[in-house]
Amino acid sequence: MGVIATEGLTKHYHATGPTGRLGDALGRRRMQGRGGGTIRALQDVTLDVREGEVFGFLGPNGAGKSTLIRLLLGFLHPTAGGATVLGLDIVRESVAIRARVGYLPGGIALYDSLTGERHLDYLAELSAREPVRREALCDRLELSPRTLRRPIRDYSRGMRQKIGIVQALQHDPELAILDEPSEGLDPLMQRAFYDILDDFRRDGRTVFLSSHVLAEVERVCDRVAIVRAGRLVALEDVAGLLRRRKRRVEIELDGPAPDLSAVPGISELVVGERRVACALEGDPRPLLAALGGAPVTDVTIEPARLEDAFLELYAGEEAAEAADDAAGGDDASGLIAPLAGR
Amino acid sequence: MINGPLLRRTWRAHGARIGVVAIALGIWAFLMPVIYATFGREMEAIIESGIIPEAMLQLMGGGVFGLDASIALGTGHPFAIVLQVVYPVGFAAASIAGERHRGTLEVLLSRPLSRRSVFVTLLVAILGIAVVTTGATVVGTLVGAAAYGLVGELDLAQHAFLVLNTILLLAALTGVSLALSASFDRPTPAIGIGLAIVLVGYVLEILGQLWPDAEFLGPYSPFHYLRPFEILRGRGEVSDLAVLGAVFVVSVAYGLWRFPRRDLAAPT
Numbered sequence: 001m002g003v004i005a006t007e008g009l010t011k012h013y014h015a016t017g018p019t020g021r022l023g024d025a026l027g028r029r030r031m032q033g034r035g036g037g038t039i040r041a042l043q044d045v046t047l048d049v050r051e052g053e054v055f056g057f058l059g060p061n062g063a064g065k066s067t068l069i070r071l072l073l074g075f076l077h078p079t080a081g082g083a084t085v086l087g088l089d090i091v092r093e094s095v096a097i098r099a100r101v102g103y104l105p106g107g108i109a110l111y112d113s114l115t116g117e118r119h120l121d122y123l124a125e126l127s128a129r130e131p132v133r134r135e136a137l138c139d140r141l142e143l144s145p146r147t148l149r150r151p152i153r154d155y156s157r158g159m160r161q162k163i164g165i166v167q168a169l170q171h172d173p174e175l176a177i178l179d180e181p182s183e184g185l186d187p188l189m190q191r192a193f194y195d196i197l198d199d200f201r202r203d204g205r206t207v208f209l210s211s212h213v214l215a216e217v218e219r220v221c222d223r224v225a226i227v228r229a230g231r232l233v234a235l236e237d238v239a240g241l242l243r244r245r246k247r248r249v250e251i252e253l254d255g256p257a258p259d260l261s262a263v264p265g266i267s268e269l270v271v272g273e274r275r276v277a278c279a280l281e282g283d284p285r286p287l288l289a290a291l292g293g294a295p296v297t298d299v300t301i302e303p304a305r306l307e308d309a310f311l312e313l314y315a316g317e318e319a320a321e322a323a324d325d326a327a328g329g330d331d332a333s334g335l336i337a338p339l340a341g342r
Numbered sequence: 343m344i345n346g347p348l349l350r351r352t353w354r355a356h357g358a359r360i361g362v363v364a365i366a367l368g369i370w371a372f373l374m375p376v377i378y379a380t381f382g383r384e385m386e387a388i389i390e391s392g393i394i395p396e397a398m399l400q401l402m403g404g405g406v407f408g409l410d411a412s413i414a415l416g417t418g419h420p421f422a423i424v425l426q427v428v429y430p431v432g433f434a435a436a437s438i439a440g441e442r443h444r445g446t447l448e449v450l451l452s453r454p455l456s457r458r459s460v461f462v463t464l465l466v467a468i469l470g471i472a473v474v475t476t477g478a479t480v481v482g483t484l485v486g487a488a489a490y491g492l493v494g495e496l497d498l499a500q501h502a503f504l505v506l507n508t509i510l511l512l513a514a515l516t517g518v519s520l521a522l523s524a525s526f527d528r529p530t531p532a533i534g535i536g537l538a539i540v541l542v543g544y545v546l547e548i549l550g551q552l553w554p555d556a557e558f559l560g561p562y563s564p565f566h567y568l569r570p571f572e573i574l575r576g577r578g579e580v581s582d583l584a585v586l587g588a589v590f591v592v593s594v595a596y597g598l599w600r601f602p603r604r605d606l607a608a609p610t
Contacts, residue, residue, distance in 0.1 A: 075606040099454035109445025125347035126453035
């Protein structure tokens with residue numbers, strides 16, 4: 001069984017959002033007046049996060065990333081399906097899960113009146129576990145004792161994020177759930193954070209990381225799941241995702257172009273007088289073999305980037321989304337930036 | 343069920359403010375024996391002159407201005423009530439909904455801490471504050487009475503009843519306000535409803551006492567179940583304690599049932 005295992009996990013709620021009963025009643029009435037409906041925040045998500053891996057959960061704002069995390073931590077209750085974290089049921093054993101997990105919320109809010117040090121002490125006390133990693137984390141993130149003695153209200157956004165990272169990992173949890181962890185960090189601190197993740201993984205810990213920064217996911221994650229409008233549209237290892245994506249290829253020639261139309265993985269072939277352009281999917285070796293003996297002066301194969309794979313996947317899912325909309329019911333797609341057209 | 347670090351942090355974060363409220367209530371309570379000792383005879387003369395309407399006299403304890411009347415007037419005075427309900431209503435209503443609104447609730451709940459534990463810990467913290475502020479009034483009354491040699495006139499058993507009744511009223515208000523706080527995502531509606539209960543309740547009780555035709559409104563007010571004059575004259579009723587206790591139990595039971603079942607979406 002994986003460290004995180006979800007089975008058909010689904011979360012729907014009313015357009016007013018999942019508020020309290022009194023709040024619900026007031027909000028529902030308001031939204032009914034405005035034609036509000038059901039939001040499908042997460043739809044039938046099944047995934048499995050393995051022990052010791054860094055797992056990326058990708059999607060734009062509003063796609064359902066935070067909803068999944070909040071379900072895993074027991075902040076939300078599933079509409080259907082279920083999940084386990086570290087073998088514990090997310091509904092019945094939520095407290096036991098949180099004893100073994102470190103969590104960094106997206107855009108973390110802290111107690112402004114406390115100093116950084118007091119804040120970390122307080123959260124460590126609440127965790128009832130020794131903050132064995134705190135010193136190393138503070139060193140890595142350049143949080144000096146002097147900085148930690150200042151009240152949090154004086155901290156910049158980046159410093160608050162550093163405190164957020166330290167509080168999530170200081171007690172050496174078995175699983176870290178990090179929602180947009182590098183938000184607000186400068187490039188140097190981002191690199192320090194990635195090193196922290198590498199160490200964490202080396203120590204056999206598991207990381208579940210939600211992000212919309214694709215370069216970050218490509219840099220640190222072993223596997224990724226991509227969510228769109230609350231639905232899982234891809235789940236595979238980063239290398240596989242990159243291998244699958246179409247890359248632009250341009251070939252300059254000093255003579256006639258060879259026939260590339262039968263080469264596996266080649267599409268969108270355009271043959272000019274001394275130039276060939278095409279799209280390549282998968283292994284480049286058949287293409288390179290087909291070019292053997294041709295008067296090639298230059299070959300450019302665009303590097304495979306997760307960002308492009310992500311955008312391709314999103315473009316491919318547009319039709320499915322349109323069909324779903326036609327079938328009735330609102331989903332979270334209305335909240336998503338039109339990534340495919342970016 | 344009670345979380346030590348959360349309890350300590352709640353008290354520590356409000357220590358200075360609790361101190362200010364307790365001192366203000368202590369001084370206020372100290373003044374009641376002083377007022378009786380200084381103006382008691384003048385007050386009795388005014389009462390005997392008949393210029394105070396009968397309904398007002400009933401509000402002031404029924405026509406005899408003794409030490410008990412002075413203390414009872416002080417207990418039911420709007421100034422004392424405002425100070426007493428700052429934490430049981432204001433802080434209780436703002437506590438969970440405020441943390442939720444600021445986003446700190448999810449940092450708290452990301453620890454191995456059940457929502458019921460958060461609710462119970464805050465309840466205990468606020469009840470502890472209510473005991474401290476009520477205790478300050480007892481100390482103030484005793485010091486004031488001692489300063490003017492009036493301790494012998496105090497019926498300590500009835501004062502103990504008054505303290506218990508006051509704490510139960512504050513507990514009932516705390517239970518309702520905390521249940522409201524656990525039901526909303528923003529503190530404003532919870533505080534608004536909590537304050538409305540206090541203000542409307544106070545007006546209903548005063549109306550019920552001053553105007554015979556509106557007497558039926560009194561039982562709808564929480565303040566109807568704290569009657570300092572009757573208590574200090576040995577006519578306190580256990581049924582008042584039972585009503586306040588029932589409100590406390592029902593509101594806490596609702597909060598403990600509702601809060602863990604709520605969805606806590608990402609703060610907006």
